[in-house]
Amino acid sequence: DKSEFGTFTDRGKFWLESPYTKIMSDLSLACDPRTGLLAYPAGCVIILLNPRKNKQQHILNSSRKAITTLAFSPDGKYVVTGESGHMPAVRVWEVSEHAQVAELQEHKYGVSCVAFSPNGKYIVSVGYQHDMMVNVWNWKKNVVVAANKVSSKVTAVSFSYDSSYFVTAGNRHVKFWYLDHTKTSKLNATVPLLGRSGLLGELRNNFFSDVACGxxxxxxxxxxxxxxxxxxxxxxxxxxxxxxxxxxxxxxxxxxxxxxxxxxxxxxxxxxxxxxxxxxxxxxxxxxxxxxxxxxxxxxx
CATH class of the missing domain: 2.40.10.480 (Thrombin, subunit H)
Incomplete structure (x- = not known):
């Protein structure tokens, strides 16, 4: 079973044809700020590259769905990934063990961006434009705590430093989403995610390609x-x-x-x-x- 990135063997192993692949956007390249470890996808494989030692390791997504976006946790212990394809999952991987520790399937068509909150408690995932969903989940409890619809094409997401809100950006779109921690702390109860559009003024027709909170x-x-x-x-x-x-x-x-x-x-x-x-x-x-x-x-x- 061969893909453009490598070949699956009869024993389920995946051999990369090349350790390098084209990075489609900055959302498919992540860096652990503590160690400098780089992570990027090659089809259904996460490549972990240590640039100082020029050594790399791999994590295989057993679903064989192509990884579209990824991000490190604040402590560098975990990587969260989003996929493309029908009923894509958001998955959390433990970097040291190369093992999946959490999985969420709430999107239908593809995941365009993911991010950990700075406190490490939440993950936000934004679907493709036709998916129209933005989800916030408490990943350790594997439950969606807040969600809402977004009609624009979203290409970037960034959390505020205090984890109280995050911002999405895309085509004629900058939106601020606020977390009510008194409600999101409840178990098994998804609350509507409160969103407020940025006031774009004369720049309202622009494509906002990336966003970062101060x-x-x-x-x-x-x-x-x-x-x-x-x-x-x-x-x-x-x-x-x-x-x-x-x-x-x-x-x-x-x-x-x-x-x-x-x-x-x-x-x-x-x-x-x-x-x-x-x-x-x-x-x-x-x-x-x-x-x-x-x-x-x-x-x-």
């Missing part, structure tokens, strides 16, 4: 980028009140710390801004082109 002193802010190349900031009233031009033809991803905002743009460009005032700080050196063997470069005489 950290530290900027924890009340939410940062987004548009595919057209704008970095935007929402204040604590959900109002998009600041934005700057990234001066790039396209922007695809961002990462926010207490001191910096890193924006991934076209042609390998990474712009760095201050989260306090969105002032431009620098552009990182561009990486070498794919396939370039820098060891073979000979210094010009």
């Amino acid at each position: 950290r530290g002193r900027q924890s009340s802010s939410t940062f987004c980028i548009t595919s057209s190349g704008l970095l935007c900031e929402f204040n604590d009233r959900r109002l998009l009140d600041k934005w700057v031009d990234l001066r790039s033809s396209q922007a695809t991803c961002l990462s926010v710390t207490e001191e910096f905002i890193f924006c991934g743009c076209s042609d390998g460009t990474v712009r760095v801004f201050s989260p306090v005032n969105l002032h431009f700080l620098c552009s990182l050196p561009r990486p070498h082109c794919l396939g370039a063997d820098i060891a073979s470069v000979v210094e010009a005489r």
Whole structure:
């Protein structure tokens, strides 16, 4: 039984044809901030890469459904994955044992993004556009605690630092979803998830390709980028009140710390801004082109 990524043997093992695969989006690449371990999918396989030791391990999804998105838990002990296909599951894997420890099947067509809450208690999963569902589940009790419908195409999700809300972003869509912990703590009772749209103003027709909630002193802010190349900031009233031009033809991803905002743009460009005032700080050196063997470069005489 062969796929584009490898071959299943008669004994149920899966041999990768190549340890590398195209990363479709930043949602299919995750990094454990404690150890630097990278996780990314190759079909139905999770590849765990240690870049310091240049060693990798694999976790096989026994359902053989392609993994579309993944994320580490805050402590790095677990990875949550979403799948494509009919009745896809959201699965939680223990990294050290390479074993599945939880499974949730509440989506119908595919899972576009997943995320752990910073307190590690909840997982949010957003379905494909035709799935139209956003679920919050207490994964250790394997129960959905809050859910609602979302009609837009969602491509990114980010939790607030205090785990009280999360934000989804996508096509003409930025929405803030609030968790009522007094209700979500009840067992076997799914409550409606309260959602409030971001006030987009004149940028309402943009495609918001990624979102990240602020950290530290900027924890009340939410940062987004548009595919057209704008970095935007929402204040604590959900109002998009600041934005700057990234001066790039396209922007695809961002990462926010207490001191910096890193924006991934076209042609390998990474712009760095201050989260306090969105002032431009620098552009990182561009990486070498794919396939370039820098060891073979000979210094010009």
